[in-house]
Amino acid sequence: MSSLTISDEHASATPAKVIQPAWVRALHWTNAVAMVLMIMSGWQIYNASPLFKFSFPPSITLGGWLGGALLWHFAAMWLLMVNGLIYLALGFATGRFRKKLLPITTGGVISDTRAALTFQLAHDDLSKYNSVQKLLYAGIIIVGILIVLSGLSMWKPVQLYWLSAVFGGYDVARYVHFTCMAAIVGFLVVHVALALLVPKSLRAMIIGR
Amino acid sequence: MGRMRKLLIPGVDKKLLVRDAVKAMPDFTRRRFIATGASLGALTLLTGCDVSDSFSAEEMLKQISKFNDGVQAAIFNPNAMAPTFSESDITKPFPFNAYYDLDDAPEIDGKEWKLEVRGLVDNNKQWTLDELYKLPQVKQITRHICVEGWSAIGSWTGTPLRDFLKIIGADVRAKYVWFQCADKDGYNSPLDMASALHPQTQMTFKFADEILPRAYGFPMKIRVPTKLGFKNPKYVMSMEVTNDYKGGYWEDQGYNSFSGS
Numbered sequence: 001m002s003s004l005t006i007s008d009e010h011a012s013a014t015p016a017k018v019i020q021p022a023w024v025r026a027l028h029w030t031n032a033v034a035m036v037l038m039i040m041s042g043w044q045i046y047n048a049s050p051l052f053k054f055s056f057p058p059s060i061t062l063g064g065w066l067g068g069a070l071l072w073h074f075a076a077m078w079l080l081m082v083n084g085l086i087y088l089a090l091g092f093a094t095g096r097f098r099k100k101l102l103p104i105t106t107g108g109v110i111s112d113t114r115a116a117l118t119f120q121l122a123h124d125d126l127s128k129y130n131s132v133q134k135l136l137y138a139g140i141i142i143v144g145i146l147i148v149l150s151g152l153s154m155w156k157p158v159q160l161y162w163l164s165a166v167f168g169g170y171d172v173a174r175y176v177h178f179t180c181m182a183a184i185v186g187f188l189v190v191h192v193a194l195a196l197l198v199p200k201s202l203r204a205m206i207i208g209r
Numbered sequence: 210m211g212r213m214r215k216l217l218i219p220g221v222d223k224k225l226l227v228r229d230a231v232k233a234m235p236d237f238t239r240r241r242f243i244a245t246g247a248s249l250g251a252l253t254l255l256t257g258c259d260v261s262d263s264f265s266a267e268e269m270l271k272q273i274s275k276f277n278d279g280v281q282a283a284i285f286n287p288n289a290m291a292p293t294f295s296e297s298d299i300t301k302p303f304p305f306n307a308y309y310d311l312d313d314a315p316e317i318d319g320k321e322w323k324l325e326v327r328g329l330v331d332n333n334k335q336w337t338l339d340e341l342y343k344l345p346q347v348k349q350i351t352r353h354i355c356v357e358g359w360s361a362i363g364s365w366t367g368t369p370l371r372d373f374l375k376i377i378g379a380d381v382r383a384k385y386v387w388f389q390c391a392d393k394d395g396y397n398s399p400l401d402m403a404s405a406l407h408p409q410t411q412m413t414f415k416f417a418d419e420i421l422p423r424a425y426g427f428p429m430k431i432r433v434p435t436k437l438g439f440k441n442p443k444y445v446m447s448m449e450v451t452n453d454y455k456g457g458y459w460e461d462q463g464y465n466s467f468s469g470s
Contacts, residue, residue, distance in 0.1 A: 048357035066357060067463035068270075074465065075273040157354065158291045158435045158470040159284055169292070170352060171360055 019126045019204040023090055028205055030083045035184065037062065037076035042181060044069030051178055074155075081148060088141075100129055101138045109135050123198050140187045147180035274465050281467040285403055291434035291470065294350045299417065300361035305424040306438065307392065315391035315444040319428050325447035328387075331378025338428050342414060344368040344376075349409060351434040353441070354470055356459075365432045366415035371406045379450045381406060387455045388431055391444040398442050398457035400433065401467065409434050412445075437468040 020028075040062035047055045048066040063069030091097040108131030115121040116132055129137065153164040153173045167173035195202040203209075305311050323335040348366040374381060386405045390396040404410060413432040414421055421427045426443025433441050439459045449455075460466045 045358065049355070049359040067459075070356070070465065071270040071274055071463060074277055075270055078273070156284075156470065157352070159286055159289050161289065161292055164292075170354060174358060 017127065018208050020208050022208065024096070025205055025208060027083055027087045027090075030079065031087070034076050034080035034083060035188075037072055038080055039181060039185065041069040041072035041076065045073060046178070051174060077148075077151065084144060084148065088145075091141075097138075097141075101134050104131060104134045104138060123201065126201055126204055136187065136190070140184065143180050143183045143187075147177060147184065150176040150180060274463075277465055278467040281465075281469045282401060282403065285435075285469060287403060287407055289435075291351045291409055294352070294362050296350065296364070298362045299350060299364055303361055303363050303416070303425070304359075306355065307443075309393055311424055313393055314423055315393070316423060317391060317428055317444060322428050322446075324429065324445065326377050326449075327447060328450040329380035329383045329452070330450050333377070338414075341368070341412070341429070344373065346414065347411070348415075348418075349411070349432075349434070351409065351432075353434075353438050355438040356464055356468065364417045365411060365413045365430075366418065367411040367413035367429075367432065369408060370410045370412055370431065371408065373412055374405065374450070383450045384452045385450075385454065387449045387451055388442040388445050389447045389449075390442050391446050392458075394458070396442060396444070396458045397455070398440055398460065399455055399466070400431070400436075400440065404433060404435055404469065407433070407435055435470050437464075437470065439464060440468050 040060065043056035044058075044061035044063045045066060047058075047061065061069065063072045112121060112131040116130075121130060121132070149163060150167050150173045153160055153167050154170060154177060157164040157170040157173075164170055164173060167176050195205070305314075307314065319338045323337055324341065325335055326333045346366050346368055348364060350362060350364045352360050352362050354360040370386070374386070379386075381402060384402055385399045386402065387399045388397060390398075400410075409432075411432040413426070413430040414428070416422060416425045421430060426445070429445045430443045431441055431445060454466075457466070
């Protein structure tokens with residue numbers, strides 16, 4: 001898909017290489033909106049019956065109260081799920097996942113992590129992911145799948161009792177759902193910080209190159 | 210990044226934007242929203258795509274919630290049973306939960322109380338508690354899941370609602386069984402017929418093998434293990450078999466009406 005896109009670009013005499021094809025950009029930003037809506041409304045829902053000894057400050061939550069947050073959460077979930085399914089389908093169908101995210105080797109992850117922590121990891125070619133990026137992007141896709149499945153098992157613990165059972169039942173699924181949220185928020189902090197540190201990567205996700 | 214920030218809300222005053230968005234919210238949301246503090250970042254993001262007067266977050270969310278009612282009704286499997294548990298799994302103490310304190314819970318005289326039956330039924334005679342106690346009862350231990358997220362396992366004993374609907378000759382093609390309760394401010398809640406006919410839906414008279422205590426809804430509760438807790442009315446005074454959607458205490462405030470588990 002990406003090579004095809006590149007040759008198309010050459011044919012139309014556009015010299016710059018397409019790093020992020022249009023479908024990736026569209027799905028990425030749609031996902032960003034859906035995720036923010038889900039996380040902020042999710043925090044408000046969490047506050048109605050906190051799992052731990054803390055609540056989220058109301059100023060960073062969405063919905064105003066539990067009922068409003070639930071309306072947002074169960075509306076944005078469609079955006080998140082439909083967008084996510086299209087992303088997974090295209091990711092596999094175009095070979096993007098295989099080309100961009102594989103292989104992930106232990107040695108590569110260790111050496112690239114070391115390089116990243118000492119600010120020596122190069123970002124010369126944005127079309128190629130280093131091992132840390134591969135691990136994080138593959139990992140966050142799996143977390144994304146888990147948060148949807150654990151969410152569904154909380155929404156429908158009777159109709160989808162088998163799914164709920166996979167997570168250890170309704171009450172355990174709540175912790176899985178929360179943990180996935182925490183992982184996504186952690187990812188988001190690193191992801192946004194790095195996008196700001198390497199602005200051309202942000203540009204590529206907006207205009208494609 | 211400065212460019213990005215401008216792109217999010219081109220030429221829009223943030224304060225005006227928030228004021229517009231607050232206006233577009235349903236009354237109840239607005240009240241709580243204002244009371245609990247606005248989330249500026251989210252509003253900027255949400256309304257950034259369309260700040261014209263035609264955009265109404267309230268209407269959009271209401272429509273999607275209705276859509277979700279339809280989705281839940283469509284995927285409702287009358288043969289899917291809520292998981293059952295053993296005696297040792299029962300949550301002790303089982304929480305009292307309402308929008309008022311236990312002291313304000315209805316105190317009903319079981320000798321005076323009569324269940325009123327109305328609507329699309331052949332026999333609308335009123336039922337005394339003694340008469341109801343004579344109906345065959347079953348016991349089930351299931352998880353009560355609150356809309357707030359917490360859950361607790363309890364033991365409920367009573368008559369399957371579908372057996373009672375048969376006895377009173379209810380038109381089971383009707384859309385809803387609507388319950389009215391004795392809670393202060395008049396609690397009520399509609400139950401869709403498919404859920405009312407689910408084998409585990411129960412007219413409950415006992416909790417943990419004891420006559421239902423005041424805290425849990427004496428003299429009668431409707432236990433629906435395929436629904437969230439607020440769809441399990443307590444202190445039931447009457448039931449009406451109807452094709453009309455008559456709303457409910459929490460449903461009218463914005464909780465999803467189907468709220469199935």
